[in-house]
Amino acid sequence: MSTRVISYRLLPLMLVALCALLVACGGSTQTGSSATPAATQAPANDYYGKPINMPKAAPQRIISLTASTSEILGALGLQSRVIGVDAFTNYPTDLAKLPKVSSTQGYNVEQIIALKPDLVLSSGGLTKQYDSKLKDSGVNIVDLSLTNFSQTFDQIQLVGRLTYSEAKANDLVAQLKKERDDIEQKVAGAPAPRVLLEVDDSTPGKPYVFGGGSFGDELLQDASATNIFHSNTANEGYPQVTDEAVLSANPQIVILTEDPAYGGTPDSVYKRANWSTIQAVKDRKVYRVNADIMQRPGPRLVQGLQCVAQIVHPDKFPGALPDYCTGTV
Incomplete structure (x- = not known):
């Protein structure tokens, strides 16, 4: 790291x-x-x-x-x-x-x-x-x-x-x-499911996540989702948490933002020890979004918002996820 x-x-x-x-x-x-x-x-x-x-x-x-x-x-x-x-x-x-x-x-x-x-x-x-x-x-x-x-x-x-x-x-x-604004309007008033927005799982059992005060936390709010680590503002809003904390929060959706080459794949999450009891894993609601549009505070963050909002509220957006959501650049 x-x-x-x-x-x-x-x-x-x-x-x-x-x-x-x-x-x-x-x-x-x-x-x-x-x-x-x-x-x-x-x-x-x-x-x-x-x-x-x-x-x-x-x-x-x-x-x-x-x-x-x-x-x-x-x-x-x-x-x-x-x-x-x-x-x-x-x-x-x-x-x-x-x-x-x-x-x-x-x-x-x-x-x-x-x-x-x-x-x-x-x-x-x-x-x-x-x-x-x-x-x-x-x-x-x-x-x-x-x-x-x-x-x-x-x-x-x-x-x-x-x-x-x-x-x-x-x-x-x-x-x-x-x-x-257009994205926020589409999801306005929709139920806000519990979401884990993961940054990096390079240390098994101790993932880094988007916590309170980070741009990912604000992005989840705009997408009408509840960040399970919203109250954790450690490490400038990017806390390293434990598997136990994730299990306790029991997210309904897990969204990965790390590169697939380093563990950022849904399949890897489904294989994590003890994660089988998490609601998102049981419901097969683990997703990956292009790291570049989720981890860079620049013009493409709005694309990241589109991806997250559509994952969380697919009924509000017709059609499949845009290609940039699952891209690697």
Whole structure:
């Protein structure tokens, strides 16, 4: 396991928890935008709680150090300005092909400096041990604050401000919020079954789960489901629990978000010792959802909400689950 809850092999980039609101609506100096310049907007704080200095010009050489920030940059159409990404960026495809500045062993500070970026984006303190080295070398690195589901929209807008793409970011957020509202309306008033939303079971008998304050917890609420570990806010909302705690809570539905290559399959759950008494196992209601759309606080979280809501309330959604629910990228 990494120093965060989600291991490197399971996209550690995504450890996020409930914390201070990231930003207010920002501005842009993009040509044709009616917004005021980004530098005149209310200051936003980074992961360390320090005000972020907005670039004086639109960055042209951007490096992304997390898969979530890569997905945000891609959704904003900034692929042509990105020159390097982390080892776990696999979406969108054109960003996944760029030079990798990290591996499962860590980040290559010398490589990052050599690429001469004018903006480096990280998130949630994942690169905490490297941030000061990069700053001391004159690299403009912004380690974005932790987010829950709602605050992910604020983070998208913040990246829009940092890259002078605020108009695009505002349009994207408006679209995502509408999609989220549409899903919430479909399940409004529906019974909320007990759900286990699992993050990682790499330690048998002691799974990591989405607890209170995490974006997964908020996502379950939006899907009209009850998180069996809502009251557990340990480890920034990503507690490691015991099989005994799961058995006691007796979830009616189990949703896995880890990679299939590392245990994230329903068949593996049906074979877990002592889990045969759990209602979800007895009813064969164990599901897997694409780890990438469930463990990255970015534009595709709304797809994750769609998958969870449809699994929990299939009667509210016609047709089969979208392909992205069961994909691996």
